[in-house]
Amino acid sequence: MFGLFNKKDADNNTSVSAEWLAQIHENQQRFFDFLDKIEVRMQELTDAAIPELTEMRNNTEESFKMDFHRMKSGIDGQMENIRKKVYDVHDDKILDLYHEIKHNYSPKDKERDLLDTFRTDCRNRYNIFEEKYQVCSNAINATDYEDYEIAYQKVLDEYAAIKDKFNCKQCGSPISIEKIFFINVHLNCSACQTQNTFEPSTQARMVQHFAQDLAQQRAADLYEKYQKEDEKERFHYHEMHPLKLSLNFEKDSKIKAEVEAKIADLEAKRQESIKNTPLFRKEYLHKKFAEWKKIIPDLADHLETRLQNELANIEE
Amino acid sequence: MFKKLFGSNTGKEEVNQNAQNQNLNSDETNDFDSEYEETEYDPETLHGTHYDVDDFEEEVERLAQAWIEQEDITSQSEINNVFFNYRRDVYMAWNQCDSDQYIRFDQRNSMAHHGIASMGNTVEDESNPLLAPVHGIALRDYAAICAKLGSGVAEDEIYKAFGIDATIWGELNTIWPARMAEDTTFSVSVLFGQYFGEADQHPKLQGIKTNLSEEGEANLERLKNDPYFYYELTGARQAAYEYGMDGAQWILDNFGIGLGDFQSVAMKYMELQNQNFDSNVVLHYHEYQDEKQAEYAEKFAAEQGGNVADDVEF
Numbered sequence: 001m002f003g004l005f006n007k008k009d010a011d012n013n014t015s016v017s018a019e020w021l022a023q024i025h026e027n028q029q030r031f032f033d034f035l036d037k038i039e040v041r042m043q044e045l046t047d048a049a050i051p052e053l054t055e056m057r058n059n060t061e062e063s064f065k066m067d068f069h070r071m072k073s074g075i076d077g078q079m080e081n082i083r084k085k086v087y088d089v090h091d092d093k094i095l096d097l098y099h100e101i102k103h104n105y106s107p108k109d110k111e112r113d114l115l116d117t118f119r120t121d122c123r124n125r126y127n128i129f130e131e132k133y134q135v136c137s138n139a140i141n142a143t144d145y146e147d148y149e150i151a152y153q154k155v156l157d158e159y160a161a162i163k164d165k166f167n168c169k170q171c172g173s174p175i176s177i178e179k180i181f182f183i184n185v186h187l188n189c190s191a192c193q194t195q196n197t198f199e200p201s202t203q204a205r206m207v208q209h210f211a212q213d214l215a216q217q218r219a220a221d222l223y224e225k226y227q228k229e230d231e232k233e234r235f236h237y238h239e240m241h242p243l244k245l246s247l248n249f250e251k252d253s254k255i256k257a258e259v260e261a262k263i264a265d266l267e268a269k270r271q272e273s274i275k276n277t278p279l280f281r282k283e284y285l286h287k288k289f290a291e292w293k294k295i296i297p298d299l300a301d302h303l304e305t306r307l308q309n310e311l312a313n314i315e316e
Numbered sequence: 317m318f319k320k321l322f323g324s325n326t327g328k329e330e331v332n333q334n335a336q337n338q339n340l341n342s343d344e345t346n347d348f349d350s351e352y353e354e355t356e357y358d359p360e361t362l363h364g365t366h367y368d369v370d371d372f373e374e375e376v377e378r379l380a381q382a383w384i385e386q387e388d389i390t391s392q393s394e395i396n397n398v399f400f401n402y403r404r405d406v407y408m409a410w411n412q413c414d415s416d417q418y419i420r421f422d423q424r425n426s427m428a429h430h431g432i433a434s435m436g437n438t439v440e441d442e443s444n445p446l447l448a449p450v451h452g453i454a455l456r457d458y459a460a461i462c463a464k465l466g467s468g469v470a471e472d473e474i475y476k477a478f479g480i481d482a483t484i485w486g487e488l489n490t491i492w493p494a495r496m497a498e499d500t501t502f503s504v505s506v507l508f509g510q511y512f513g514e515a516d517q518h519p520k521l522q523g524i525k526t527n528l529s530e531e532g533e534a535n536l537e538r539l540k541n542d543p544y545f546y547y548e549l550t551g552a553r554q555a556a557y558e559y560g561m562d563g564a565q566w567i568l569d570n571f572g573i574g575l576g577d578f579q580s581v582a583m584k585y586m587e588l589q590n591q592n593f594d595s596n597v598v599l600h601y602h603e604y605q606d607e608k609q610a611e612y613a614e615k616f617a618a619e620q621g622g623n624v625a626d627d628v629e630f
Contacts, residue, residue, distance in 0.1 A: 034630045041625045066562070074560020081558075082625045089630045183486030197483055208490065302494045309500050315391055 018111050020101045024118040027093050031122055034089060035129050042082050046136040049075045053143035063206050068144075075140055079133070086129055094122040148214035152295065155180060155204050170194035182207045182296070208296055215292035222284035229280045232273035240266045278316045285310055355411050362421040364411040372410065376402045396430075403429065419593045433506040436587030446495045446504050451484050455504065456511045456518065458492045461485075463515035466576025467526040477520045513583030515576075532572025539573060539581050546585060547601050549578070551609030559616035 053075065056068045098119045101107065107115050163177040168189035175187050181200050188195055216223070243263050250256045289307040293300045356365045363369050379402040380395075389395055408418050426434035440447060440455075447455055461474050475481055480488070496505045515521065528536065538545050549571065553563035564575040589598060617623050 030630055034628065038625055038628045041628055045624050070557075070560050070562055073557045077558030077560070078624050081623045085625060085628075093630055183490055184483040185486075186483055299490075299494060302498060305498045309498065315393065 018105065018107060018114075020105060021114070024097065024101070024115065027097055028118055028122055031089065031094060032125055035086065035125060038082060038086060039129060039132055042079070042133065042136055045075070045078060045082075046139055049140055050143055053140065057143055057146065063202055063209075072140070072144060076137075079137055079140065083133055086126070090122065090126050094119065094126075146210075146213075148210045148217055151203065151206065151210060152214055155207055158201060158204065166196075166198060168192060168194055169196055179297075180204060180207065208299075211292055211295040214295055215288045218291040219284055219288035222280070222287050226277065226280035226284045229273055230277045233270055233277065236266045236270040236273065240270070278314045281314055282311060355413060357411075357417075357421075360424075362417075362424045367410055372406060376406050379406070400429070416593055416595050419595075420591075423590050423593060427501065427503075431501055433501055433503040434590060435506050435509055435583075436590040438503060438506045438510065440507055441503070444503065446499050447507070450488055450491045451480065453478060453480065453484075453488055455492065455507055456514075457520070458488055459508045459511035460515040460518035460521055461488075462508075463512050463576045463580050464521060464524065464526065466579065467574035468576070469524055469526055473524055474521075477524060509583045510587060513580050513587060515580050526574060526577060528574075528577075529572045532574075535571045536573050536577055536581070539578070540584070543585070543601060544604060546581060547605040548608040549573075550582070551605040551607075552612040555609045555612035555616055558613060559620060561616070 053068065053072055056071060057065060060067055098115065101115055105111075159177070159180050164174060166175050166177050166187075167173065168175055168191065171189060171192040171194065173189055173191035175189055175196060175198075177187075177198060181198060182205050183200065185198050186195050187198050240263050243259050243266075247256060247259055250259065285307060289303055293303050296303075357363065358365055361369065363372060376399065380399045383389075383398050383402070384395055389398060404418055404422070407413070407421055408415070411417065422429060423434045424437050426432055426437060449455075450458075453461075457478060461478065464474055465471065471482070471485070475485065492504075492508075496508065499505065535545075539549065549567055553567055556563035556566040564578070567573055567578060568575070617626075
């Protein structure tokens with residue numbers, strides 16, 4: 001499990017008798033055990049929270065889902081508490097010990113390697129915890145999802161049902177509701193000219209609050225396409241990096257030529273990503289704002305201004 | 317009332333001259349500051365008065381353009397960065413000042429330097445169409461209404477004071493946020509924040525009182541005057557949210573202060589922090605808030621039977 005003592009055994013010429021070896025061994029073992037236990041607890045918390053949060057998110061009648069957000073905030077707080085505990089333990093029991101030994105003993109050669117290995121192994125294990133934390137955290141965040149098409153369909157159905165059923169408070173003549181309103185509106189009676197106030201329902205009022213999310217969901221395919229393209233630049237860059245390093249000591253001209261060709265190919269892909277990313281982002285924004293305008297046409301001019309602002313910020 | 321916390325920026329270098337700031341600084345820092353005490357600054361622009369602003373701009377332009385040409389920089393964001401860096405370098409060299417003074421200068425001139433408004437440093441530009449009143453309701457009115465509604469004042473009382481009704485309010489509450497979203501300079505949002513912090517002084521709201529208890533009134537007054545109390549409650553509120561509680565409601569239940577009143581005070585602190593930026597003061601209160609947040613977190617955890625991983629030990 002630990003590279004520490006294997007290394008010592010493998011090298012017969014090395015005599016490591018440092019008094020701190022036992023301490024780093026013990027701390028590493030305890031750190032690994034601690035992480036095993038805390039990861040189990042983190043998973044238990046996640047497994048218990050997800051169905052409860054999902055139930056709460058889907059079944060509350062309250063428009064802004066405040067109960068859900070309060071509970072999620074509490075779960076996030078417990079997750080953060082776990083993360084901080086691990087951070088503190090790593091800082092205190094691993095890094096502090098590492099620096100203390102380095103400072104007090106100034107180890108060299110093989111002993112220094114063992115000490116560095118201790119730090120690296122613990123750091124790697126810590127990184128595994130962080131990856132698991134992200135998986136849990138993402139799963140918890142995913143409970144904050146609503147298919148806004150359903151909410152919007154309810155508003156459409158409601159509108160179809162009420163649009164011809166609003167009557168003048170003065171003379172009783174029918175007043176047609178010409179479109180979906182999401183705020184109060186004064187409507188004049190064509191028969192007696194009395195001003196009537198139409199008050200939209202709670203779910204209709206929510207349209208302006210979820211319109212952007214709904215538009216985003218409708219443009220999700222292009223958003224994903226843009227994001228994937230954006231990630232390619234860094235991906236190809238990191239692929240190229242070790243190849244470039246390998247050239248430093250490569251003497252074989254044939255291998256060198258092959259590696260250079262691979263680098264050139266990756267660089268071409270990277271440049272392609274740099275070129276495509278702003279175009280794909282624009283494509284996504286056009287679709288999102290077009291959908292957004294369809295949902296709340298009264299704000300079309302305002303949304304066009306916002307779209308143009310966003311487009312102007314994209315450098316090609 | 318807030319000046320006790322952040323001092324006031326009168327145009328002359330006053331770093332650490334107020335009592336609070338002096339308490340927060342070491343002797344070493346004070347010695348360091350004394351090197352700059354001869355520099356005088358224009359109270360409006362915070363440029364040093366010993367040079368011409370045009371000369372300053374020319375020097376920044378000269379250095380930035382030379383670098384842009386030499387490095388063949390074409391990206392607008394990179395060009396902006398070059399100007400930002402040279403503006404900082406020239407300002408600090410010409411005024412022999414520390415980075416806090418530079419930050420105050422940069423905040424004060426945020427619109428000119430970055431095209432972005434800065435809290436506490438923004439004045440209303442009457443020619444800006446995004447600031448034109450809507451149904452006779454100016455941004456200052458809208459912000460005051462929001463602050464009071466957020467503190468639990470009855471809607472009808474507010475509508476009456478401003479001569480509007482629920483229908484007009486619906487439009488206002490759509491158009492003003494839409495303008496904030498459109499405004500790439502953030503002037504509308506920043507001014508909204510500044511006016512939100514001044515809601516109590518709005519002439520049309522003088523007769524309207526938030527329905528505060530006697531204790532709430534006393535606590536609100538303390539909140540305005542005692543920065544430690546403000547940062548303690550800010551930390552407590554954050555801790556409450558992390559333990560699944562409604563932090564704003566927790567403050568109302570325990571201290572009688574509504575969210576609107578609390579945020580109004582918060583805006584004022586933020587504004588003064590920007591106007592009188594001092595990294596030592598900022599750090600001091602940041603640490604104090606963290607300390608208090610941790611104390612309240614412990615208390616809330618104990619009330620809820622502990623944290624889920626309390627028993628997992630190294």
